[in-house]
Amino acid sequence: MLHPQLFCEKCGTLQQNGEKKCKKCGTPYPQTETGIMNKPVRLWKSALVFFFIIVALGTFSLLKSRSNRPYSEHLERQYTEWRDSMKQEQAKAAKATKKGNTKQTTKKGNKR
16 A cells, blocks of 8 residues: 655655556656565664664673673682581581590599
8 A cells, every 4th residue: 555645756746545656747656565665664674673682682691691600609609608617517526526535534534
């Protein structure tokens, strides 16, 4: 379907709905549905959509790669702190066990 307010390029006459040629000079009107006029608009729209998709994917991958580093570093730090605290608890338990064994030995020794 043709646009209702398209003007003739030669004489400037207003095109009526459905006309393919100018009534005054006979110049054919460009078609908007399947003609040349609509192709550049489609190309620009496609290029613009493609550009935004590329930008969105790039931004997403950049944010994802940056956000993983601090989180993995955070997890590594937590694991290291947990491991160190477990070693300290094991050392305390070992000391307590040694002290408990020596106290029991002295108690046994006193009873004799």
